[in-house]
Amino acid sequence: MLINLIPLSLGGRVNWICWLLNIDPCQLRRIHQWIGFIAAVEGTAHVILSVFQNIDQLRETVSAADILTGSSLALILMSLFPLFRKKSYESFSIIHVTGSVLLVGTLWHHVIGSSPFQKPRVYLLIVTSIWLVDQILRLGCLLYRSLPHRGVGNKATLVAFPDTTHICVKLSAPWNFRPGQYVYLTIPRASKTALIQSHPFYIAWWYESLGDHNDEKPKVHKPDTIVLLSATKNGFTKELTRVSQQNLLMNTRKALKEKQMPDPCWCATLDKTCQIPAVIEGPFGHEVNLDTFETVLFFTSGIGIAAQLLYMKHLAEVKEKDGSKRVALFWELQSEYHAFWVNSWMTEILSIDSSKKLIYVHIYVLGDYVSEDTQVGNKASATKGSTHRIYDHLSKDNGESWSVYDLGFDE
Numbered sequence: 001m002l003i004n005l006i007p008l009s010l011g012g013r014v015n016w017i018c019w020l021l022n023i024d025p026c027q028l029r030r031i032h033q034w035i036g037f038i039a040a041v042e043g044t045a046h047v048i049l050s051v052f053q054n055i056d057q058l059r060e061t062v063s064a065a066d067i068l069t070g071s072s073l074a075l076i077l078m079s080l081f082p083l084f085r086k087k088s089y090e091s092f093s094i095i096h097v098t099g100s101v102l103l104v105g106t107l108w109h110h111v112i113g114s115s116p117f118q119k120p121r122v123y124l125l126i127v128t129s130i131w132l133v134d135q136i137l138r139l140g141c142l143l144y145r146s147l148p149h150r151g152v153g154n155k156a157t158l159v160a161f162p163d164t165t166h167i168c169v170k171l172s173a174p175w176n177f178r179p180g181q182y183v184y185l186t187i188p189r190a191s192k193t194a195l196i197q198s199h200p201f202y203i204a205w206w207y208e209s210l211g212d213h214n215d216e217k218p219k220v221h222k223p224d225t226i227v228l229l230s231a232t233k234n235g236f237t238k239e240l241t242r243v244s245q246q247n248l249l250m251n252t253r254k255a256l257k258e259k260q261m262p263d264p265c266w267c268a269t270l271d272k273t274c275q276i277p278a279v280i281e282g283p284f285g286h287e288v289n290l291d292t293f294e295t296v297l298f299f300t301s302g303i304g305i306a307a308q309l310l311y312m313k314h315l316a317e318v319k320e321k322d323g324s325k326r327v328a329l330f331w332e333l334q335s336e337y338h339a340f341w342v343n344s345w346m347t348e349i350l351s352i353d354s355s356k357k358l359i360y361v362h363i364y365v366l367g368d369y370v371s372e373d374t375q376v377g378n379k380a381s382a383t384k385g386s387t388h389r390i391y392d393h394l395s396k397d398n399g400e401s402w403s404v405y406d407l408g409f410d411e
């Protein structure tokens with residue numbers, strides 16, 4: 001069992017090990033779950049066998065540390081119930097980590113009498129060292145990204161959109177942003193427990209911020225602000241929505257219908273007094289190189305667009321240079337108002353395609369139409385025919401509008 005704790009000590013959450021081994025966070029989580037399962041079965045079998053072997057002298061042979069070891073194993077097992085993890089991720093996370101630290105601590109007591117060079121002690125030493133190095137590295141990165149640089153820390157502005165919150169974070173230590181990157185975000189002021197919560201979000205957009213006054217030229221000539229899109233669920237994201245209500249820029253459906261969409265970097269023009277401190281961990285995630293493909297089709301639904309926009313922008317820019325790429329997006333939405341989440345950025349991406357022939361956007365709207373006259377099955381086109389809105393399920397589309405050859409591509 002102890003040898004299994006070595007890979008487990010790397011954790012199941014995204015960290016430097018993903019970057020080092022070039023593995024996907026989902027793969028790391030699955031590896032962690034499977035090895036954890038094997039270790040738990042072995043540990044439980046060990047406890048049961050020990051109890052049966054010493055059933056006559058249980059009082060004399062079992063110490064308080066042994067009981068603690070068994071209890072921490074039980075705590076970890078209890079935290080693994082999928083329903084519990086889904087309903088209360090933060091409680092799961094706290095119980096899981098506390099149980100694991102307690103388990104390793106009491107295991108040290110378990111092997112204390114053995115020689116320092118015996119396998120159990122060596123394994124535990126490796127486990128403890130890896131865990132400590134991981135924690136120190138994480139803390140170092142977290143402090144570097146989040147401590148104030150030249151007196152200014154990360155500043156987040158939250159803006160409410162229908163069923164989502166736009167989080168614009170002006171970074172004190174920006175990095176070279178790439179498509180496919182995501183960060184862990186903590187907004188301490190979001191709620192009483194927000195300080196101990198960090199949640200992953202894809203970088204949906206980035207831009208160079210303006211100076212202190214909107215009419216000033218940028219002082220730093222490189223992108224320093226990221227925008228994250230947070231779909232409203234029941235925990236932290238709901239708190240973000242509550243906080244963002246103070247910025248009602250795009251919240252009401254009426255406002256969305258009547259207001260002109262602002263500049264793609266509109267967050268920069270918002271009231272600076274609405275900014276609140278943010279802690280950023282990352283970046284994580286690898287960019288997938290799509291430059292070598294002639295045709296790239298993106299399929300997504302709802303908030304999934306956050307992970308794809310920057311790939312589209314990048315491909316549009318590459319295509320503008322060599323003229324060979326063809327890009328199409330197929331995006332299914334529960335409400336037509338959700339299209340406003342990325343409206344200004346989509347317009348910017350489409351404007352890069354000067355020929356209006358190489359980027360195609362197909363939006364499938366399932367309900368909650370903006371116009372009362374819209375009927376299921378209707379279709380509408382805009383931006384010189386490169387944006388199509390289909391008021392039906394993507395799966396119901398009989399294919400006529402999403403065959404690559406019918407998209408308007410040349411060949």
Ligand SMILES: Cc1cc2nc3c(=O)[nH]c(=O)nc-3n(C[C@H](O)[C@H](O)[C@H](O)COP(=O)(O)OP(=O)(O)OC[C@H]3O[C@@H](n4cnc5c(N)ncnc54)[C@H](O)[C@@H]3O)c2cc1C
Nearest residue numbers: 085086089199200201202229230231233234235236237306
């Ligand atoms: C790599 C990655 C990138 C993501 N990018 C985006 C994005 O760009 N936009 C977006 O809206 N959502 C994104 N998500 C999902 C987002 O992180 C969760 O929706 C958010 O953490 C839910 O927070 P909550 O407290 O409101 O959730 P709850 O209402 O408490 O739970 C909703 C669901 O989210 C899961 N969840 C809760 N906390 C976490 C956490 N810390 N880590 C992972 N899962 C969690 C729960 O298990 C549950 O299934 C991403 C998730 C991952 C793993």
